[in-house]
Amino acid sequence: MDDDGSRRFVMLFARHERDLYRYVLTLLPSPADAEDVVQEAAAALWQNFGGFDPGRPFLPWACRFAYHQVLNFRRRQRTHRRLFSDAVVEALAVEWPADSEGxxxxxxxxxxxxxxxxxxxxxxxxxxxxxxxxxxxxxxxxxxxxxxxxxxxxxxxxxxxxxxxxxxxxxx
The missing domain is CATH 1.10.10.10 (Winged helix-like DNA-binding domain superfamily/Winged helix DNA-binding domain)
Known part of the structure; x- marks a missing residue:
């Protein structure tokens, strides 16, 4: 990624990091786990930023990556008790963007x-x-x-x- 792409990514991520964290926190019960997942999502976003369409909103694109990171995290945590079933997490993930507008x-x-x-x-x-x-x-x-x-x-x-x-x- 060139310097302009790096700068654009940093600006977009910084602007939307809190909203991305809130999104992940709706899917995971622990703030510490949510922070870890957001960091993992940031790495995935950075690696895939070349595929981002600047004509589209950044947050929904970032939320898709974060959702997959949540699923990966939940798979790694299978041995621990989980608060939400996979179906509930999926429903929350779908509902969040509509609810976030207000x-x-x-x-x-x-x-x-x-x-x-x-x-x-x-x-x-x-x-x-x-x-x-x-x-x-x-x-x-x-x-x-x-x-x-x-x-x-x-x-x-x-x-x-x-x-x-x-x-x-x-x-x-």
Whole structure:
């Protein structure tokens, strides 16, 4: 690949890497596994970039490679317990591109809704999801029982979902 091709690949991959990761994460339950698969997909994309049609969108092309890397990963992991059957993974892979079109609007609405939460609720969400603490560890740190924490998080998620739904409805 020449320098222009290399530069084009790096620009396209950098622009779409987060979306590609989110796609792979819908197919694999572990963020660490998803990161590994995205790296494998990046190598496959790099090797096959000469066959990419610049007149077509990059992300769907990259997702096809990532999907095959997910299948390869799942074959290597056959001895481990799997969360999804192959049929479910295939259905998710097909459904994701259609669902991803509104993802940016939903993400912006969620950011706005997170900003509207009371500070304690916002901190709880950040501790649970940004720091990726499990509920048991978080319960110990906050002095709540795990059951109480689950209920609080459920209430906050419902509030966020209602807010996002209202925000998106207002934008239409």
């Amino acid at each position: 993802a940016d609007a939903r993400r912006e609405a969620l950011d706005g809704c997170l900003g509207k939460l009371p500070p304690g609720d916002r901190d709880l969400v950040r501790l649970r999801y940004a720091a990726e603490d499990d509920v048991t560890a978080l319960a110990g740190r906050t002095g709540q029982t795990a059951n109480a924490l689950y209920k609080s998080l459920q209430r906050i998620r419902k509030s966020l979902m209602d807010c996002v739904t209202r925000t998106l409805a207002e934008e239409r």
